[in-house]
Every structure is written in structure tokens, then in C-alpha cells.
Amino acid sequence: MAARTRLMRRATARNVREAVRWMSSSEISDSDMRCRPSVSHKGSSSSSSDPGLRSVQWVFLGCPGVGKGTYASRLSRLVSVPHIATGDLVRDELASSGPLSKQLAEIVNQGHLVSDEIIINLLSKRLEDGVNKGESGFILDGFPRTTRQAEILGGVTEIDLVVNLRLREDILLTKCLGRRICSQCGGNFNVASIDIKGENGRPDIIMAPILPPEHCMSKLITRADDTREVVKERLRVYHEMSEPVEEFYRKRGKLLEFELPGGISESWPKLLQALKLNNLGEEQSAAA
Ligand SMILES: [Zn+2]
Numbered sequence: 001m002a003a004r005t006r007l008m009r010r011a012t013a014r015n016v017r018e019a020v021r022w023m024s025s026s027e028i029s030d031s032d033m034r035c036r037p038s039v040s041h042k043g044s045s046s047s048s049s050d051p052g053l054r055s056v057q058w059v060f061l062g063c064p065g066v067g068k069g070t071y072a073s074r075l076s077r078l079v080s081v082p083h084i085a086t087g088d089l090v091r092d093e094l095a096s097s098g099p100l101s102k103q104l105a106e107i108v109n110q111g112h113l114v115s116d117e118i119i120i121n122l123l124s125k126r127l128e129d130g131v132n133k134g135e136s137g138f139i140l141d142g143f144p145r146t147t148r149q150a151e152i153l154g155g156v157t158e159i160d161l162v163v164n165l166r167l168r169e170d171i172l173l174t175k176c177l178g179r180r181i182c183s184q185c186g187g188n189f190n191v192a193s194i195d196i197k198g199e200n201g202r203p204d205i206i207m208a209p210i211l212p213p214e215h216c217m218s219k220l221i222t223r224a225d226d227t228r229e230v231v232k233e234r235l236r237v238y239h240e241m242s243e244p245v246e247e248f249y250r251k252r253g254k255l256l257e258f259e260l261p262g263g264i265s266e267s268w269p270k271l272l273q274a275l276k277l278n279n280l281g282e283e284q285s286a287a288a
Pocket residue numbers: 182183184185186187215216219
């Protein structure tokens with residue numbers, strides 16, 4: 001199968017080393033990009049008429065609070081590929097006795113940032129393992145965060161599609177400020193109830209709160225860093241970092257902008273439609 005060969009060809013340790021070395025060597029132009037054999041497009045199966053069978057090598061982008069992890073994991077179940085969050089890879093490696101665990105522990109203990117090289121090493125190992133297990137693709141969450149990471153990733157594997165989840169900033173802020181944690185069981189909830197009248201013929205935006213069961217209600221606390229100022233700053237930093245990454249994939253015709261029209265129940269069917277997966281979604285809900 002084309003997708004399998006494609007994954008195999010790319011996700012090797014040697015590829016990573018080469019990609020990293022190549023990245024560090026000099027500035028790269030787009031034409032250099034096209035000349036590199038391992039970045040060339042070959043036998044892409046994404047035009048397959050059955051979207052359920054095509055390979056999925058996707059990236060999910062979206063600012064904190066937008067629900068990126070939720071949509072990515074739902075989709076990964078629907079199309080039967082793993083949802084790979086780089087944060088999880090780092091945590092898993094730290095908890096294991098893997099080859100990078102000691103080095104990682106040192107970095108994390110000293111409060112340093114984990115380098116691109118280590119992340120991409122963990123990621124390509126994970127992709128290689130996936131190929132060996134017969135996985136037909138992946139949905140990446142939390143990577144790439146910078147254009148340098150996007151360029152390195154391009155040398156390791158081929159990304160078919162980048163979904164950029166967006167939500168109006170004022171709604172995002174309200175949502176972030178509505179987050180609550182149960183101090184007893186640790187459950188995550190959201191007390192924000194969003195009901196905004198649509199303007200200029202656009203539909204209303206309704207997002208129901210995610211309320212806790214009754215026994216948690218009196219134990220809800222707000223995270224110390226969920227203040228208006230901190231959340232605003234977090235969003236500003238995110239946009240500053242992610243815009244070049246969005247531009248990187250936009251220029252390559254791979255960026256799908258998706259404005260969330262509301263909560264999960266409104267957004268999910270529309271997202272499937274945008275991804276041309278709506279038939280698959282219907283089949284699954286009919287079977288459920
Ligand atoms: Zn609780």
C-alpha cells in the first residue's frame with residue numbers, strides 16, 4: 001500500500017539525522033525544498049474516492065482552549081489512526097527506561113525546553129513503531145509548533161493535511177475563564193455558557209457548559225493561571241508562534257482553516273463535512 005511505503009521510507013533514524021543536519025546547515029528556499037528527494041510527493045493516495053480508506057497523515061493546529069485534543073482524538077477513532085500528542089510522547093519516554101529517558105529527565109529537571117531534535121526523534125520512533133504495527137497513518141497534535149519543526153517534520157514524513165481549528169477570540173476567552181477543576185476527583189469542567197446571536201446572516205453560536213455531577217459542584221476550583229490577563233497573554237504568544245507555521249502549510253496548499261461554529265454537537269458534523277468524511281460519520285452513528 002502506497003501510504004505504508006511512504007511512512008516506512010521516511011520514518012527512519014537516519015532520515016531524522018539527515019533532516020536535522022540539513023536544517024542546521026543553512027537557510028533554505030522553497031526551490032531547495034522541492035529538490036530534496038525525500039520531500040517529493042509520490043503516489044499520494046489522498047484522491048481516493050473512498051475517504052474511509054485513504055491514508056491520513058494529518059496535523060491539528062489550534063490555540064489552547066479550542067478543544068484541539070478532543071477533536072483530534074474523536075477523528076482518530078473515526079478513521080482508525082492513532083492520535084499522537086507530542087506531550088504524551090515526552091511523558092511516556094520519561095516514565096520508561098527508553099534510550100532518551102535519562103537525557104530527558106535531566107533537561108526537564110533543569111527546567112530547560114526539550115529540543116526539536118529530541119521531539120522529532122521520539123516522534124519518528126513512534127511513527128516507525130506504528131508502521132511496524134500496521135498503522136495506516138496518524139493525527140499529530142502539538143507538533144509542529146515552529147516553522148523549523150515543520151521543516152524537519154517534512155524530512156521525516158509527509159503531511160497530507162493541516163487542520164487549523166479556530167474560534168472567535170472573545171468566545172475562546174470566555175471558555176478559558178469558565179474552566180473549573182474538581183478539587184476532590186480532579187475532573188475537568190466548564191461553567192461557561194455561550195449563546196451569541198449570529199451577525200450578518202451567520203448562525204448563532206451556542207456552546208453549552210460542561211457541568212460536573214452534583215457531588216463535585218461544591219468542590220470546583222479555578223486554576224490559578226486562568227485569569228483574564230494570563231489567558232490573553234497565552235493566546236497572544238500562541239498566535240505569534242503559530243502564524244508562521246500556518247503560513248508554511250498555507251503556501252504548500254495543505255492548510256484547512258476551520259472556524260468552529262459552536263460546541264461539539266454543532267461543530268463535529270461540520271468538521272466531518274469539511275474533511276469529506278461525513279459519510280463515514282453517518283455510517284458510524286448508524287452502527288452505534
Ligand atoms: Zn469531583
